[in-house]
Amino acid sequence: MSHDLRQQRRPVRAARGVSPVKVTVAVVVSGVVVVALFAAGIAAERFSNGRPADATATSAAPAQAAPRKGDPVKTDPVKAGPAFGEAVRDGKFEFAVTRVDCSSATVSLKRLKRTADGKFCIVGLTVRNIGDGSKYFLGRAQTAYDTSGATYDSDELAGLYVNGGAEAFLQKLGPGEKVSGKLVFDVPERVQLDSLELHDSPLSGGVKAPLRDRHGR
Template identity: 45%
Template sequence: MTDQPLTPPAGQPGSAPGQPGFPTGQPGFPTGQPGFPTGQPGVPGAPVAGYQLPPGYQFPPTPPRTKKKWPWIAGGAGALALIACCTGALTTGDTTDSVATGSDTPASASAPAKATTEPTKAVKAEATKKAAALPGIGDAVKDGKFQFTVKKVTCGKKSVGSSVLNQKAQGQFCLISVNVKNIGDESQMFAGSNQKAYDAEGTEFSNDSGAEIYANSEAETFLNEINPGNAVTGTLVFDVPKATKLTRLELHDSLFSGGVEVSLK
């Protein structure tokens, strides 16, 4: 920008000679160059103190400052680099585990296989040994006020009851005929819901009380109180998967009794 030379009004001291309206004898202004101080040649637009700008003069507007985008770009690039670094570290860790185990599958995925197989065999062997040492079918056993004698076991039944009133099995019904005698000094009810059955792996099965109603339709005394000295015969019903083989029965005279086991083999 080139400022216009300022022309001081008449009567202002310090003007160079040869300019009308300005007194002479004031050094500091070269002749014919009003508005420029001595010793600063060729510097346009340097106004002298005390002078006023011409009427209507305006300074040009200052251009707006632009924000620099490079800090944001640099920050984004740094974040992407950090994510890439972390992802690479995780991938390297997985690869290291796979190499250490000699396969593409991490070691933790294949390790438990052997651990779950051996205990199952051990439990099955223990259950078989235990069942072999138990009283069997036809043996009288006691728990609390009751004496039990398992008479017969029949599995593979698809339904129980009559052709009109019956219930179908989810898997198969195992029917266990049991004689129950009250050896106590007061009456006691035998409840099928207190009885439990087990297979060779030790899996516990609860009886099907609804199916027992149809299976014992002709033995009403089995669901009633048994007086001291009396004995009744009824059928316990267990709904188990088709491939299941029951190996032992746990009989109770009440919900909180210790129970007694009988082998079903």
């Protein structure tokens, strides 16, 4: 042969066509990989923005120190009761203590005289009807308390003497009317009265009025 074999050109093969099935599989696999990477990125972002922040917030919260021995104990403020002479109310009556005198062991009216077993504590009191109807105030329904909590009923006969022979509180009060008088209590000599429990009727709940100021006098 006159032609050199090295100079012969080999026939060019036609390019093989890509199978549609292989293309579809490759696309699906690529999509799965992309979705998996995207999900992993979201999880990593949540982890970095969530758990460490929570841990930081928890660690940043100030710890409450335990009370030490000798520290003052905090208590809620207690509402103060009425002061001496301040008006108090029970039912349809308003009361105000005006004076307390425990300096005498006897009371008298003209030639009549009454002596206490201990001493007489004479309590000046005003009573006003704050209701819309007439009502009686009864002196015998009132009770005195000493500093130990013992109770004393009023001495009605001694009350007649100090009120000039009349029961100052045994009268009917109309709406808005006010009466002043004295209640008398026979108490042991060394006893100090602390408060008066006042009632608009024998069966009412009652209200306490102090017989001493806040300094105990």
